[in-house]
Amino acid sequence: xxxxxxxxxxxxxxxxxxxxxxxxxxxxxxxxxxxxxxxxxxxxxxxxxxxxxxxxxxxxxxxxxxxxxxxxxxxxxxxxxxxxxxxxxxxxxxxxxxxxxxxxxxxxxxxxxxxxxxxxxxxxxxxxxxxxxxxxxxxxxxxxxxxxxxxxxxxxxxxxxxxxxxxxxxxxxxxxxxxxxxxxxxxxxxxxxxxxxxxxxxxxxxxxxxxxxxxxxxxxxxxxxxxxxxxxxxxxxxxxxxxxxxxxxxxxxxxxxxxxxxxxxxxxxxxxxxxxxxxxx
Amino acid sequence: xxxxxxxxxxxxxxxxxxxxxxxxxxxxxxxxxxxxxxxxxxxxxxxxxxxxxxxxxxxxxxxxxxxxxxxxxxxxxxxxxxxxxxxxxxxxxxxxxxxxxxxxxxxxxxxxxxxxxxxxxxxxxxxxxxxxxxxxxxxxxxxxxxxxxxxxxxxxxxxxxxxxxxxxxxxxxxxxxxxxxxxxxxxxxxxxxxxxxxxxxxxxxxxxxxxxxxxxxxxxxxxxxxxxxxxxxxxxxxxxxxxxxxxxxxxxxxxxxxxxxxxxxxxxxxxxxxxxxxxxxxxxxxxxxxxxx
Amino acid sequence: xxxxxxxxxxxxxxxxxxxxxxxxxxxxxxxxxxxxxxxxxxxxxxxxxxxxxxxxxxxxxxxxxxxxxxxxxxxxxxxxxxxxxxxxxxxxxxxxxxxxxxxxxxxxxxxxxxxxxxxxxxxxxxxxxxxxxxxxxxxxxxxxxxxxxxxxxxxxxxxxxxxxxxxxxxxxxxxxxxxxxxxxxxxxxxxxxxxxxxxxxxxxxxxxxxxxxxxxxxxxxxxxxxxxxxxxxxxxxxxxxxxxxxxxxxxxx
Numbered sequence: 134x135x136x137x138x139x140x141x142x143x144x145x146x147x148x149x150x151x152x153x154x155x156x157x158x159x160x161x162x163x164x165x166x167x168x169x170x171x172x173x174x175x176x177x178x179x180x181x182x183x184x185x186x187x188x189x190x191x192x193x194x195x196x197x198x199x200x201x202x203x204x205x206x207x208x209x210x211x212x213x214x215x216x217x218x219x220x221x222x223x224x225x226x227x228x229x230x231x232x233x234x235x236x237x238x239x240x241x242x243x244x245x246x247x248x249x250x251x252x253x254x255x256x257x258x259x260x261x262x263x264x265x266x267x268x269x270x271x272x273x274x275x276x277x278x279x280x281x282x283x284x285x286x287x288x289x290x291x292x293x294x295x296x297x298x299x300x301x302x303x304x305x306x307x308x309x310x311x312x313x314x315x316x317x318x319x320x321x322x323x324x325x326x327x328x329x330x331x332x333x334x335x336x337x338x339x340x341x342x343x344x345x346x347x348x349x350x351x352x353x354x355x356x357x358x359x360x361x362x363x364x365x366x367x368x369x370x371x372x373x374x375x376x377x378x379x380x381x382x383x384x385x386x387x388x389x390x391x392x393x394x395x396x397x398x399x400x401x402x403x404x405x406x407x408x409x410x411x412x413x414x
Numbered sequence: 415x416x417x418x419x420x421x422x423x424x425x426x427x428x429x430x431x432x433x434x435x436x437x438x439x440x441x442x443x444x445x446x447x448x449x450x451x452x453x454x455x456x457x458x459x460x461x462x463x464x465x466x467x468x469x470x471x472x473x474x475x476x477x478x479x480x481x482x483x484x485x486x487x488x489x490x491x492x493x494x495x496x497x498x499x500x501x502x503x504x505x506x507x508x509x510x511x512x513x514x515x516x517x518x519x520x521x522x523x524x525x526x527x528x529x530x531x532x533x534x535x536x537x538x539x540x541x542x543x544x545x546x547x548x549x550x551x552x553x554x555x556x557x558x559x560x561x562x563x564x565x566x567x568x569x570x571x572x573x574x575x576x577x578x579x580x581x582x583x584x585x586x587x588x589x590x591x592x593x594x595x596x597x598x599x600x601x602x603x604x605x606x607x608x609x610x611x612x613x614x615x616x617x618x619x620x621x622x623x624x625x626x627x628x629x630x631x632x633x634x635x636x637x638x639x640x641x642x643x644x645x646x647x648x649x650x651x652x653x654x655x656x657x658x659x660x661x662x663x664x665x666x667x668x669x670x671x672x673x674x675x676x677x678x679x680x681x682x683x684x685x686x687x688x689x690x691x692x693x694x695x696x697x698x699x700x701x702x703x704x705x706x707x
Numbered sequence: 708x709x710x711x712x713x714x715x716x717x718x719x720x721x722x723x724x725x726x727x728x729x730x731x732x733x734x735x736x737x738x739x740x741x742x743x744x745x746x747x748x749x750x751x752x753x754x755x756x757x758x759x760x761x762x763x764x765x766x767x768x769x770x771x772x773x774x775x776x777x778x779x780x781x782x783x784x785x786x787x788x789x790x791x792x793x794x795x796x797x798x799x800x801x802x803x804x805x806x807x808x809x810x811x812x813x814x815x816x817x818x819x820x821x822x823x824x825x826x827x828x829x830x831x832x833x834x835x836x837x838x839x840x841x842x843x844x845x846x847x848x849x850x851x852x853x854x855x856x857x858x859x860x861x862x863x864x865x866x867x868x869x870x871x872x873x874x875x876x877x878x879x880x881x882x883x884x885x886x887x888x889x890x891x892x893x894x895x896x897x898x899x900x901x902x903x904x905x906x907x908x909x910x911x912x913x914x915x916x917x918x919x920x921x922x923x924x925x926x927x928x929x930x931x932x933x934x935x936x937x938x939x940x941x942x943x944x945x946x947x948x949x950x951x952x953x954x955x956x957x958x959x960x
Contacts, residue, residue: 140605144515150507151516154575155527161534161542215435223432225768235699236440242626242695243446243688244633245536246660249667250684254449258672275442282439295804302763303817304794304873308425313820314806336535339635339660343667365537365636372541373640387538398533402526417822 162395165388172385181351186371187378191386193353197266197361198335198393200354201345204270205277205334210327212274213281217323220282221289222297222311241279245339248276252344267357269345276340277330284329288322289315321408325401332397336390338365348374364390450688454681457481461675466682472646472657474666474676481679483686485648489563489656490632492649493642496567497574497631502624504571505578506613509623512579513586514608525580532576540640543569548641557653561643564652569641570634574627581626581702585619586612622701629694633687635660659683713777714739714877714907715760720774722755724767729755731931733774737877742899742908744922744939746915748960751928753911757879760909761796762789778877794821797870798879802886803862805854805869810846813854813865817873836871840864841898860891867898878902880910884917896921915955919943927951 176190183189216233224230252272262268292315300314301307316323338346346366354361368386371378457466461481469482512524544561547568552560589612597607613620643655644665657665663680670676715737722730730752737743745753758764759776762783776783783792794817805813814836815829823829833850837843842864846857854865863883870878880899884892899908899921912918918925922939927948935942935951946952953959 136603136606140603143605143609144511147507147511147515150504151511151524153504154508154531154572154579155524157572158527158531158534161538164542164546165538212435212438215432216439219432219436223429224436230436233436233439235696236443238699239443239692239695240439242629242633242691244635244660244691246635246663247446247450247633247684247687247691250453250663250681251446251449253667254453254681255445258453259449278439278442295800296806298763298766299800299804299806300816300820301766302761302793302798302800303820303869304790305817305820306425306790308428309820313816318807332533336533336537338535338537339664342664365535368541369537369636369640372544383541387541390535391538394533394535395530398530402529406522421822 162391165384165391168381169384169386169388172379172381173388177382177385178389182349183351186349186375187382189351191362191364191367191389193350194362194364194367194386195389196353197345197347198364198390200266200361201269201273201341201363202331202334204266204357205273206327206331208271208274209278209281209330213278213326213330214285214323216278217282217285217289218311218316221286222307222315237279237282240275241283243276245276245337246342248272248340249343251275252340257344263358264343264345264347264360265358266345266354266361269341269361269363270357272340272344273334273337276337277334280330280333281326284326285319285323288319288326291322292318321404325405325408328397328401328404332394332401335397336365336394338363338369341366364393447685447688450681450684454678454683454685457675457678457682461679466679467686470648472662474679475669479675481675481682483659483662483683485646486657486659486662486683487686488649489642489646490658490660492563492652492656493566493570493638493658494628494631496563496652497570498624498628500567500571501574501578501627501631505575505623505627506582506620508575509579509582509586509620510608510613513583514604514612525583528576528579531572532580536573536634536637537640539569539573540637543637543641551653555653559643559655561641561655562653563642563649563656566638566642566656566658567652569637570631573634573637574631577630578623578627581623582616582620585616585623588619589615618701618704622698625694625698625701629691629698632694633660633691635664639664659687663687713737714779715909716775716777716780718775720756720759720772720776722752722759722764723771725769728931730759733933735926735933735936737907737909738924739907740903740905741923742903742910742921744910744912744918744925745928746912746918746925746954747928748954749913752931753928754881756928757798757881757909757911760877760879761793761798763793763798765789790820794873795875796877796879797873797875798881799863799866799870799883801882803859803866805857805862805865807853807855809851810854810857810865811850814869814872816869821873832872833868836868839871839898839902840868841894842868858891860887860894863887863891863895864898867895871902875906877907877909880908880912882912882914883910885913892917913960915957915960927954929954 178190179192180190181192220230220233252268256262256268256271257264296314297310300310341363345360346363347360348370350360350362368390371386372383466481466483468484469480470484471480471482472485473480512521516524543565547565548560551562551565593611593615594607597611638658639661642657644657644661645655646657649656663683667680670680713736718734720730720733745756747753759772764770781787811833814833818829818832834843837846842861845861857865884895902908919939925939925942926936927934929950935946935948943955946955
């Protein structure tokens with residue numbers, strides 16, 4: 134076989150493999166939109182479930198997920214951004230900073246169900262928060278911490294070294310330099326990480342299974358110590374645990390969850406793309 | 415001088431907070447392990463570690479209960495191997511295509527697509543796998559249920575691919591341009607260069623990509639629970655229902671009594687999972703560092 | 708007043724980066740209101756020397772200093788906070804490095820970091836420093852536009868204005884014209900000659916002719932050591948050391 138022919142065949146094979154990776158996104162989207170769109174209505178989105186979830190809407194699940202995600206981000210963003218500032222701006226490459234980096238790698242690799250166990254052990258039981266929005270948010274927050282730290286680190290590292298040198302040479306202190314000459318330029322990147330973290334927290338089920346999620350709770354949570362329904366767990370419940378739910382309701386729930394998560398991710402991708410293009414140094 | 419003093423104090427506090435945030439990531443890892451141990455170790459007062467790991471029966475609610483997790487380990491291994499067999503070749507091929515062959519615009523689009531695939535919640539993938547792939551496999555092989563190890567492997571393969579593709583793609587992109595130029599200058603075709611030179615130079619990064627992909631599969635919970643049928647038996651083939659370590663925790667925690675042996679056993683499974691993923695991620699990180707150098 | 712009061716007094720200064728010695732046993736005085744130029748080939752230690760004077764050297768990983776540097780008699784490491792040292796001793800880098808903010812904000816950056824908020828004070832500082840660096844007429848109508856839009860020569864003069872806004876004592880120039888065209892270079896040099904009436908200037912340059920044009924005294928550095936220090940006119944007519952003579956006549960460089 135001539136090298137040119139081999140090349141042609143090889144490239145075709147690689148292309149087909151790539152299609153195989155990307156196509157499922159389209160297929161999954163297509164199936165879910167096609168079968169779920171008919172379920173979407175004002176009532177579906179904004180009313181309580183009724184009759185053991187066979188009728189009514191999924192409003193408490195949507196709201197619950199929003200609460201959980203908001204709580205997770207409130208906890209993880211300050212902590213994650215400061216940790217990234219520590220790694221990029223304050224630590225030289227010493228033993229402790231290497232330990233921190235290793236810890237972040239491992240946090241990113243811990244299975245989501247283990248986060249669930251951890252949340253159950255520490256927040257629900259040890260701190261006696263019970264199964265509550267607080268426990269669930271904290272658990273999700275720790276889970277998305279590596280996402281936040283990693284993207285904040287990349288954002289900080291992309292700010293040119295000389296901004297810091299110039300700022301320090303003008304008599305600014307170290308923190309002033311970070312605050313005025315580094316963080317503002319890293320903000321879009323940090324924001325991207327935050328949105329990615331939001332998306333991740335919104336879609337996860339296992340960490341909230343034992344820490345907050347309610348099977349069927351047709352009212353809205355009153356405080357952070359309340360349980361709540363949540364979209365991903367609700368989808369799991371209606372697709373495996375409760376028989377007799379109309380198919381389009383299941384697909385509709387999946388559609389709402391998928392739309393929420395994908396829109397967040399799309400926003401992050403667009404934001405990052407525009408930030409890279411606009412960068413002036 | 416007073417405002418200056420106040421500023422100094424403020425900065426001192428902020429810098430301590432920054433250091434503390436760095437400390438926290440380490441603390442969280444330790445806390446996770448500590449709390450798994452705290453809740454899980456009590457199991458081993460009445461049970462030897464060996465019986466737990468190698469016991470052939472998992473009957474947590476019969477009396478007396480049996481807490482052998484060998485069937486669950488084998489279930490996880492089987493599903494993971496199946497997923498790896500599918501996702502590794504496809505993932506590496508896609509990474510080569512995206513990094514070396516695709517034109518710039520297509521490359522951006524493909525990378526965005528892969529990021530979106532990574533973002534799809536596992537419960538949605540599980541849902542789709544359960545109601546489309548399951549029946550399809552059932553009919554294809556003419557078996558009583560479509561929720562099998564194979565279904566799990568195929569489903570999980572798609573969840574591993576984004577990880578494998580994006581990390582392997584980084585490794586391929588990081589291969590110095592001179593390698594390619596030297597090969598092309600000696601008359602190699604683009605494909606020969608890609609396959610013999612670039613892919614080989616990127617190997618440590620690809621190993622890391624595969625390991626992280628496998629780490630993701632082992633830890634995956636919801637999708638696997640929804641599509642593998644959840645039978646806690648020692649599996650003998652890909653077309654049988656199996657149950658994984660993760661699915662066991664997720665499915666049974668709700669029924670267990672806090673502080674009881676079953677509860678402790680589920681945390682003990684958590685310890686096993688934590689150690690496995692800790693090792694996989696640690697080794698993958700070593701390979702990543704090697705590929706960066 | 709003593710005729711030639713020492714602004715900087717440097718004695719027994721050694722600098723190491725890890726195990727590499729970058730500056731060996733340096734002893735010299737820099738007089739107030741002179742232009743003190745330092746010449747020498749690359750890696751001779753001249754930039755290291757400059758970075759010692761405002762302790763930017765502290766940023767280099769694994770850098771170690773021994774010996775003593777006194778500014779107006781005060782030890783700059785033991786007796787001064789690093790922030791106030793850097794306000795007193797400003798630096799202009801080899802490349803124009805404006806921050807990606809407006810012209811105005813670049814100039815008041817140091818003042819804002821001191822906690823000065825009064826708009827009148829800031830406005831005054833902007834106008835004064837831009838006039839001192841001969842940039843006022845060119846930019847006075849677009850102070851709020853991005854500094855990155857200025858030409859290279861203008862950016863470099865903005866960097867000078869940025870230091871002058873903080874009313875420093877000493878100006879350090881680290882090969883400030885290496886990236887500029889001859890006309891911009893001439894303007895920077897003219898500006899320096901005016902500025903030395905009010906400030907002490909230390910100029911590091913790899914351009915021997917530049918040292919001859921503007922320097923009052925010149926030091927020649929080679930391989931981490933100072934070979935020779937004398938009045939500029941004397942160094943360029945009757946150098947004492949053969950290596951100095953070889954360097955300024957272009958036998959090596």
